[in-house]
Each structure stands twice: as structure tokens, then as C-alpha cells.
Amino acid sequence: MKVLVVGNGGREHALCWKLKNDSRAPELFCAPGNAGTAALGTNLDLGATDVAGIVSWAKANQPDLTVIGPEAPLCAGLSDELEAEGFRVFGPSRTAAELEGSKQFAKEIMKAAGVPTSGYAVFTDAEEACEYARERGAPIVIKADGLAAGKGVTVAETVMEAEIAIRDALAGAFGDAGSRVVIEDFLVGEEASILALIDGEHVVMLASSQDHKRAYEGDTGPNTGGMGAYSPAPIVTDAVLEKVRTEVYDRTLAELKKRGITYKGVLYAGLMIDNGQPSVVEFNCRFGDPETQAVLSRWDGDILPALEACVDGTLSEDLISWKSEPSVCIVMSAGGYPGDYAKGDVISGLDQAAAEDAIVFHAGTALDGDNIVTAGGRVLGVTALGSDLQTAVDNAYAAVKKISWKDPFYRKDIAHRELKRS
16 A cells, blocks of 8 residues: 655655554655655655646655644645545645634634634734734734744733734734735643544544644743654543534534535644633634644544545544543754744754654654754654653653754753643
8 A cells, every 4th residue: 555645854754754644554755755754665755745747746645644743735635636546545625724724714604603713803904903913902813814834922921922912923024925815813721632534524633732833941932843742631531522523623614504515624723722612713724733743643543444434434433442541742852943933954963862662753853864854943843652641751752852953952841731630
């Protein structure tokens, strides 16, 4: 069996790792992949958003399944183009992917469906947006409407900070993604992430997790693509999970259907939970990163049957089971991230880290001859399980300490809030 995975980050390495361990052990191809996926299959010299190139490769090589990792190719219509050529694809259509591609569209869907979320307003004029922010007061959240690689969100603690974020976005800091800004009321509570597989009709929610978006210890500093995650998130109780199913997923899918949109693939709900009530912060149309690394490491058994069931419309709860052990993923990034950072630094200690019973998922890495070098802001996702959360944290950090390059940076307090409670 041939499986093509599209993307080059930690999420894609985690997907390739899980697929490679499937009982069918498929032949893997990754476009473009990274140094980690190169050890599991064949990397292709094709960018994730090279829709024409990927379709051409598929015609020549006939993959049995294509799994699209990142949001950009989904929003560019890669799923639609492949399906039009008769290929089986795990990933939503371009229209369905607008749940992530446009914050405004997602908010409109949620408002129409009665999904709990924050109040909001949309602006293209900086002065009008700033006036609105002044009226609402701080804290307040400023978001670029389009795709900004996880960096288009500012949680402004002051009105001045909000005005700076608004002007930066509308002045082109995020390119076309910031041509509109969505200003949202600040939600109080604790964050959690839920991934759900969807086959157009049925929803199967995956294990809960919690991401750490802020760059620095104590959840301070700028937002990033994610500095670490753990699974499960105890804040997501059975009662909360049922509310997420009925108030978030069921209502959202029903509203999409009203508009003639069928959702197939994975849908990520970033949540804020306050006194047992979940509210949606954002939707992502793909597996989260680094949540995927934490969640897939706990997936017990094969993943291919569930992915194929999403394509075929035969998804059911019995296709998925979970290990009882919690997991922790520590993101090791290049110094300076999420700002400017260096590339090309040689990474050492990867074999020693693996000897600590950790799984080292590559993100921003590349091969340079016999060396593995840094090639992005988030470089590695060092992931470990443990008999309890503290043990999982200890195992992950023990592996992190084995790895080095010129200027690594990572948070030293992943899962800190949960550990303080336990």
C-alpha cells in the first residue's frame, strides 16, 4: 500500500511514524518531508502547496491514500484536485477548510449554529478597528483573518497593544492574511484542544490535549505555533466532552450541511473552558501541532482503518483506542523563535535522546550530507509517555537534555499548571 503524506513539520513526522507502525506497514512518501520523515519513507522534492506538482506525482505513482497535514494546501484546494482525479484523500475540501482559512467565516458559522464562542467584529479600516478596541477595552484579542502560520493572533493586555496589533496587521505584517482583522472579546478560562475525526456524518473525538502557545515560562511572551503539549487534559471531563460533542461539533456540522458543505477529515477545536463550559477559540481544519505528537503517541493500535473510514463514510468509535499512560511533547526551537532565528546548525544527541524511551519528532530539520541540521523555528518535538504526568514530563525533559545545537530554546514548564494541581 502506498501512502502520501503532505507537509514537512512535526505533525507530518508524527503521522508518518504512526502510519509506518500500522500492521499494513505502508510504503510512505512525504512532500516535502524533513529529516525525520526521510528515515521512514521517501521525501519528494515537492512543496506542500505545489498543488499541480502533487497531483502530477499522484497520477504517475498512484498512491492508495493521501493524508494532507498542513492548512495551506487544504485551503488551496489540494483535496479537491486530487479527488477530482479519483484519488482517496484524507482532508477537507477547500470550502470546508475555510473554517481555518478565514476567522470571519468560522465566526459566522459559529454564530449561525449557536456554538459557544466570544463576541467579535470584523474590520478592514484601522481607525474603525482601533475605535472599536478602545470601546471594548482590554484584554482583547486581535486576529488576522487569514492563514498566518500560527502567528497572526495577539492577546492584547492593553488598548495600546491592541492598536499596534491592528495597525501592523492591516499594514501588511501578515500579507493578505491580515487584510481583514477579527477583533474578539477575551475569553476567561483554561485552554484545551480537541481533535475529532469526521466522515461527513459521524464524529469520533480523539484524546484531549493542552497546548502551550506562549513562548516563555509562565505562559508569557508572544504567541507561537506551540511550545509543547500534553495529553490527556484533565480539564476536559466527560461532561465537558459531551458538551463539546453536542454544542460544538454537532452544531457546526449541521450548519455546514445547511450550506451544502460536507466536512471530511479532522477538525480541531481550540477551546477555553470556564466552570465546565467550553467555548471555541478557533477551528483548525487539520491535526494540531504539537498536539498531534502528544495524541498520536497515545493512540493504541492501527491508524489507517480510521483514516480510510473518514474517506469512506464508515467511521465508528471502535476503530480507535487509547493507552492509559499520559504523554508530553516538548518543542525544542531555534533561539529567537518566533522572531528571527538561524538555520543550518548541526543537531547532536538524537540517538541518545531516543535511548531515553522518547520519540523525537522532527519539525524544522533537514539533511546536510550525513548531518541533521536546523531548518525552521520549531525544530523538534521530544515526546514521551509515563505512568503518570510527572513521569511523562520527567522522561521528556531527560531526552531533551541529550539533544543540542548552537542555540536551542525550549520552555521548561510544559504541563506546569496541571502538575501544580496534582
